[in-house]
Amino acid sequence: MAQFTLEFDAKSYSLLAIQKACHRHSGQASFEITQITELSSIQVIVSPRTASNKETLVQNLRTEALDQQMREVVRAETAGVRNLILAHAFSRTGLIQQDGQPPKKSV
């Protein structure tokens, strides 16, 4: 399958979301990702590795980009509580050491 280009609206998608969507499909294609600030767009040049169906690949990439964008929203919104839960979970376990301190000695 020949190389082709996809464009994503940078107002709707973060660069990270597009990068992750492409990474997940690395087995099917290689990608060159460029952020075009003046056009507020993210351009992805797709070079398929095999002669797979272009429509399916485009559809999967767009679905994955949407999912990744939603994951970004969840991650950002829950970052504080996630850190709180993890800190609480591992407090008093001996697993959290101050930086630079040696591990606990064994018996």
Place this chain on the structure above:
Amino acid sequence: MSKFQPVAFYSKQPESASAQYQLLPFRFTQLDGSRYVATNIAGEYTILDHPTLQAFVDHKLPATDPAYVTLRARHFLSDIHSQMGPDFLAIKVRTRHERLAQWTGLHIFVLTLRCEHSCPYCQVSRQSEDKGAFDMSQRHAERGITLALSSPNPNIKIEFQGGESFLNFDMMKFIVETAIAWNAKLPQPKNLSFVAATNLAIITEEMLEFCSAYGMDISTSLDGPKDLHNKNRPRPGKDSYERTIAGIDLVRKRLGRDKVNALMTTTLASLPQVTDIVDEYLAQGFKGIFLRPLSPYGFAIKTKFFRAYNAEQWLKFYDDGLDYIIELNRRGVDFREHYASTILTKMLTSQDPGYVDLMSPAGIGLGAVIYNYDGTVYASDEARMLAEMGDTTFKLGTVEDSFETLFTNDTFLTALEDSFAYSSPQCNDCAFEPWCGADPVFHWGQQQDFAGRKWESEFCHRNMHIFRGLVSRMENDPFVKNLFAQWANRC
């Protein structure tokens, strides 16, 4: 002031209050064309269609939606009725990871590389029966015991492996008796237990008496019906099956019914025989089976056994076997598949069964450590198999090193850090991450990369398929949901 909330607090939220909730950390992955699996930070899951997922993330899910109640009950959101959600999640996360603080509990002693079997898929290079050079020395055994008893873990399991471990029975006896004696002198003695991996072909009354005296467990190999087993596991006399079955019978009589477990390995010849293999385990009185693919190490690679079938063929074998086992249970036969049970325990409870391949941080070193016959120490059984192939990347050191030196080995710590699934590319977005694990030895062996490129990782492909299969079966069939809950809670 009353400690109780007013009655109005317990009334349902009005629809207008639909946006009054806070998202708690969760991940989602497509289950099929229309549904997503969402898991919270403690690994509890729910199934959502895309419109519901989108509405939930957009804070537009009405409190009256049936999914809302599930999402609240499973700590995907907190609202005025569930402000303890983050605290509960923290307790569940702590419970799930409690093994980390305990450090290594399984200490494997490779007593000898000698074996009278010549299995073409064997994962360690075997030597002929008369080569004493491949036996563990007393000095190495003593140092291994010292290291095992140095682990902070209060429960230490010592496992004997080979070759055929009973070909060095004298050293097995020495290690058991010495470990018990030295343990008794510790200020805080540990709970010691012992297990011997053996093909049972050379087991004697004396050996059984010793195992009985120390409550030792036996782990053996049974690949399936007689023809398949003997084809897979050749030995002089071509009687591996007969000896294994006789050995299982003897162990049960002398040690007790539950003291022997068996493992099978899938070869190309096994693929069309999964129901026969399960039936063989049933006929031999086992309560379950662990359907295992070949590991890409040792003779399995040299003899091309590993590539004799592909991942898709093995997954079909696994699916057929699992469905057959479910049908047996539907007919009233109590039998389970152990790999599914291990995963289901992670899916449906807050416990982590501690299966080395499904741990993150990786189970190497943390879950198990290997003292090889020659005194080298490896981070896992697979690590020593890789070393037998000439790659000593996961060698921690030797038994002469201190416990601290071995477990602060740079390569070991780098492998743990690089492969940690919580922060590994793709894994950190994957809803299945709380159920999965990091397998840096597998990925290093296959891709020379500790984390592994997931899109070409057989480990990832195989486990994703199994996770989806288990969830789908539960969602589609109430009987299976009930059955799997039983499997999860008996692990």
